[in-house]
Amino acid sequence: MDPETFITVSSWVNTTLLAGVPLRILACAALGATFWFGAYKQRIALGLLFFILTILLSYFRPLINLIGSGSL
């Protein structure tokens, strides 16, 4: 993948999937999967993995803002 394509794809993901309603839906799905695997299926490692994913989805953008602008 050349750099221009990578930038195009990553910016598309950042502005469509990782923003607004899609981001909230993804975070809800990840939280649901945390419960499904962690509690219901008792696969604790997978449950924790989805929980970390939930945290990242919820608080990822502030992290990016922090790195980009130096403020939360």
Place this chain on the structure above:
Amino acid sequence: MEHSAGRRGPIFAEGASGRSRPRSLIAAISEIQELAVVEKLGTPLPEHIILLDRSFAYTEVGVHSVVVDGLINMLGVPMSLGVMGNLMPIFGDPNPSLFDQVFALLIGITYGVGYAVMIGHNLGSCYIGKVCKRAIQDIYQSMIVANIVKVILLSVFFNFMYQLLTPEHVQETFTVLWPVLRGVMSDQMAVGVQDWVVSMREVMIPSATVVILVSIGTLCVPYAYFVIGGREAAEEKRRNRLYDVC
């Protein structure tokens, strides 16, 4: 024939030693549901049908849930309170909506509450007879003990963090780490991170309180299910006896 005659020895009921331990919540619930069906049909089971290994396995199921819940509480509750107090953004929004605030709280508490609801919902109707009650109590009592330990450990942790996140300590830590952080952080960013870390100190003590309240709520949910479900199960057993359902 001769071969079998030459291998005489004690006779064991087939499957008695081959029972698998209920390593998951689903397996534990399924086993207790099986026992409850027998009890409801009017056949009293001997109390010692639950052997020690079974008892330990049920206890493990209860403890596992609280260990994971504690880890999630440790991280999720302070962050959710930070979002509610507008100390940190969620989904990139510095002014979170009501949905965002509720979601942030859910991240911190949904696992424990969801687990308690699932146990109560599935086992409430099985709370009948000595055997089923004992099996359910094994899970529930282990949850109570593990929750008490969790609350104590998390309270100590949050208090420790409260003592640690003073401006002086944060400044000292950044000074020590600055040679490493310099490569990945600008001066402005370092100041922003320090401000945020110090501001998060405010949510540490309330986090301990929230964990205590949520743990109490988490333990009350299955208990309510057991009380209501136990009455319904007793009524079902009475009807089965009355109409001779077998």
